[in-house]
Amino acid sequence: MPGFVETFLNADVFVRIFPMLLRGVGNTILLALTTIILGGLAGVLICLARLYGPRPVRMLAVLHVDMFRALPILVVLVLIYYALPFVGIRLNAFTSATLALGLVFSAFTAEVFRAGIQSIPAGQAEAAKALGMPFWAVIYKIILPQAFRVAIPPHTSNSVAIAKDTSLASVVAMPDLLKQATDAQALTANPTPLIAAAVMYLIVLWPLVRLVSYLEDRFRTVGR
Known part of the structure; x- marks a missing residue:
């Protein structure tokens, strides 16, 4: 036994399947x-549309945020990859995965930046307008720089989460790290590729996790 x-x-299995896993890491990072x-x-654009757009645009932005925050990424991915061909839209695995993950990520990003913008005292924008600054100049020069400071830590945390969720792309046969690992496991009849893939995920994502902690501490200190 x-x-x-x-x-x-x-070790022998790892050496054999390492090139496959390396290609998977590259696809996952991309x-x-x-x-x-x-x-x-x-x-960010959806956030601005929700806060400053005309009412119909604001309602569409709210619908987008609510819908894609509620739907599981896997459901969105399956619908895009398998359902859109029935209406004549065929996307490859990478495009489908990017679109599904991007739609969900944009919804969470919009909420993070909305909270950041709404944390800024309204008097700052009013003072800038009183000085004759155009609306978009107020947004670009006054509102967004301060909102970024508030939003960066949670936005970075969401980025780490969506990076982990790229593993769902294996469902549509995209050759990401998890897909390559499961294929290698089937070829070798050995679970070593999955262990190796887990280590590779850790190597790639652990620095980002530490970055989240660093940014949270940094901007908490700046806030004081």
């Missing part, structure tokens, strides 16, 4: 960065 090390930490950048930008 194989021992623990031979079963879960098999998916996470694309999601965080595009979803973050969309979230």
Whole structure:
């Protein structure tokens, strides 16, 4: 009967499947960065639309935030990848995963930045307008810089969470780290690839987790 090390930490198996896992890490990082950048930008725009847009735009922004904060990412991903082809829209696995993760991430980003903007005293914007500053200049030069300071710690935490959720992309056969690990496990009939994938996730995400703690402490100190 194989021992623990031979079963879960098999060096020969690890050497064989390491190139597969390395490709998976690259795909996971690319998916996470694309999601965080595009979803973050969309979230800020949705936040501004919700706070400052005309009423119909505000209602659409609220609907977007509420819907995608309530729906599980897996459900959104399955709908995009498997349901859209029935209406003539076919997206590859990477695009589908980016769109699903980005939609959910944008909803949480919008709420984080809304809280940041609403924490700023209204008198600052009113004073800027009284001095003749255009609306978008007030937003860009006065409101957003202060809102970023408040929103960065929770936004970074959400970014770490969405980076972990990239593992759901394996459901639509995207060759991310988890998909490569499960394929390697099937090829080798050994769970070592899954253990190796877990270690790789830890190596990639642990610095980001520490970054969240650092930012929380830093901006808490600045707030005082």
